[in-house]
Amino acid sequence: MTNVGIVIVSHSPKVAEGAADMVRQMVGDSVPLAWTGGNPDGGLGTDVAGILRAIERAWSDAGVAILVDLGGAESNSEMAIEMLDAARRDKVVVCEAPVVEGAVMAATEASGGATLEAVQRTAEELSPT
Amino acid sequence: MDTDMQRRLIEAVAGAVIERADELTALDQAIGDGDHGLNMRRGFEAVLAQIDGLAGAPLPDALRTVGTTMVMKVGGASGPLYGTLFLTLGKELPAAPTRDDIVRAFGAAIAAVKKIGRSEVGQKTMLDVLAPAHDELALGGDGPCGRVGQRAAAAAEATVPMKAIKGRASFLGERSIGHMDPGARSSALMIAAICQVLEGTT
Numbered sequence: 001m002t003n004v005g006i007v008i009v010s011h012s013p014k015v016a017e018g019a020a021d022m023v024r025q026m027v028g029d030s031v032p033l034a035w036t037g038g039n040p041d042g043g044l045g046t047d048v049a050g051i052l053r054a055i056e057r058a059w060s061d062a063g064v065a066i067l068v069d070l071g072g073a074e075s076n077s078e079m080a081i082e083m084l085d086a087a088r089r090d091k092v093v094v095c096e097a098p099v100v101e102g103a104v105m106a107a108t109e110a111s112g113g114a115t116l117e118a119v120q121r122t123a124e125e126l127s128p129t
Numbered sequence: 130m131d132t133d134m135q136r137r138l139i140e141a142v143a144g145a146v147i148e149r150a151d152e153l154t155a156l157d158q159a160i161g162d163g164d165h166g167l168n169m170r171r172g173f174e175a176v177l178a179q180i181d182g183l184a185g186a187p188l189p190d191a192l193r194t195v196g197t198t199m200v201m202k203v204g205g206a207s208g209p210l211y212g213t214l215f216l217t218l219g220k221e222l223p224a225a226p227t228r229d230d231i232v233r234a235f236g237a238a239i240a241a242v243k244k245i246g247r248s249e250v251g252q253k254t255m256l257d258v259l260a261p262a263h264d265e266l267a268l269g270g271d272g273p274c275g276r277v278g279q280r281a282a283a284a285a286e287a288t289v290p291m292k293a294i295k296g297r298a299s300f301l302g303e304r305s306i307g308h309m310d311p312g313a314r315s316s317a318l319m320i321a322a323i324c325q326v327l328e329g330t331t
Contacts, residue, residue, distance in 0.1 A: 039164075047201075048201050049201055076208060079208070079209040
């Protein structure tokens with residue numbers, strides 16, 4: 001796949017899966033997409049190992065944009081990026097954007113073949129400044 | 130560091146947090162998402178499950194394993210934060226550290242926590258305990274810990290009137306005032322546990 005991949009990380013598996021459903025409805029199978037949610041025990045939270053697996057599932061040589069909900073989702077995603085191989089680390093970014101709207105906008109941008117930088121910028125335009 | 134001392138330090142730090150998990154959760158329910166105690170307990174139980182290997186490993190390796198375990202098992206923002214603290218200590222400390230080594234490594238670990246948390250002292254976080262404890266350690270004083278334990282406990286209390294700027298508590302704005310920060314409390318508990326072991330009071 002040459003389009004940028006999208007990973008959705010929420011404290012809630014239901015939110016992550018629901019946001020992924022909305023992305024699929026918008027872009028179909030044109031964008032690699034994965035979601036993860038919940039802590040290592042399955043409760044609300046996020047899991048670095050789960051995020052690493054999601055990055056693997058959504059991998060694209062064009063890069064992967066991660067959309068997150070609250071604090072721990074962001075810091076655990078950054079931790080997961082640090083644990084990637086050096087060759088992949090620079091191709092994964094965390095977007096500072098609302099998770100649902102950001103994921104849909106990022107995926108729409110990605111489905112047109114945009115670069116990782118453009119995908120991230122489009123998602124982050126949704127953030128209040 | 131000898132195996133017995135290393136075992137006692139790890140068990141004391143893990144035990145102090147696990148014992149007070151309910152208190153940490155209650156603090157987090159007041160101003161956060163109420164998972165700090167549960168998350169930290171999950172992390173430190175995973176640490177204790179490896180205690181024999183950790184006790185026998187060189188100190189830097191043991192600290193890095195504790196850090197990785199916290200990162201992988203905690204499941205909340207405190208995982209990367211405490212994970213980074215231990216990983217950096219493991220990276221910076223030699224196998225048999227002097228006090229100066231500890232002061233320098235602790236400083237580097239605090240800088241790494243600031244970086245991953247994008248936070249500074251004064252924002253009602255664990256840094257408001259770690260930074261003054263580091264200052265106190267650098268001052269020296271009597272015994273292995275000087276007044277570090279007391280300073281950390283007082284610094285945790287001093288987060289009560291602060292307004293949260295970072296993390297979930299910052300969503301509450303002014304309403305975060307009047308509650309102790311749970312991360313500050315867990316940091317103070319760990320520091321107290323280390324000091325008690327080093328000073329032979331447990």
